[in-house]
Amino acid sequence: MSAGPTQRLLQRARDWAGDAEELAALQWQLLQLELGELTMQLRRSLMLFALAGAVLAIGLPLAIIAGVVVLAQTMDWPVANTLTIAGVAFVIVAGGLWFAAKRSWTVEAFLPRSRLQARQNLRSVFASWHVSSVPDDLDDDEYYPD
Numbered sequence: 001m002s003a004g005p006t007q008r009l010l011q012r013a014r015d016w017a018g019d020a021e022e023l024a025a026l027q028w029q030l031l032q033l034e035l036g037e038l039t040m041q042l043r044r045s046l047m048l049f050a051l052a053g054a055v056l057a058i059g060l061p062l063a064i065i066a067g068v069v070v071l072a073q074t075m076d077w078p079v080a081n082t083l084t085i086a087g088v089a090f091v092i093v094a095g096g097l098w099f100a101a102k103r104s105w106t107v108e109a110f111l112p113r114s115r116l117q118a119r120q121n122l123r124s125v126f127a128s129w130h131v132s133s134v135p136d137d138l139d140d141d142e143y144y145p146d
Contacts, residue, residue: 016129023121027114034111041104048101052094059090 066083073079 016125019128020125023125027118027121030117031111031114034114038111045101045104048097048104052097052101055090055097056094059087059094063087063091 062083064087066085066087069079069083
């Protein structure tokens with residue numbers, strides 16, 4: 001005996017709910033995977049910021065001391081020249097590290113695959129609800145009791 005209209009509707013609702021539950025589980029797994037990747041990227045960015053701060057903390061006092069030595073020795077270059085070059089080099093390196101850290105920090109789109117997949121999953125779940133599937137064994141002239 002074939003299923004009636006109510007039974008077919010209930011079966012479609014069960015199938016739809018099962019599909020929605022499976023998509024939600026897959027979406028959760030994708031989100032966890034991307035959060036792990038994002039954590040690794042943020043950890044690298046934080047380490048670059050820390051390294052830039054450490055290099056700046058070393059280079060800035062060195063550059064200031066070198067400037068003072070340069071003024072104190074007014075044109076006698078031996079030690080002051082070396083300190084100045086070293087201090088400026090540290091400041092330039094710190095600026096480069098800071099720039100690299102800032103670029104890696106400004107991620108354009110957080111969790112891109114999860115967001116895209118979530119949109120596609122929602123579209124497919126709601127589209128499957130609106131699509132009317134007619135069973136193959138349905139005859140138009142038959143009456144199907146509930």
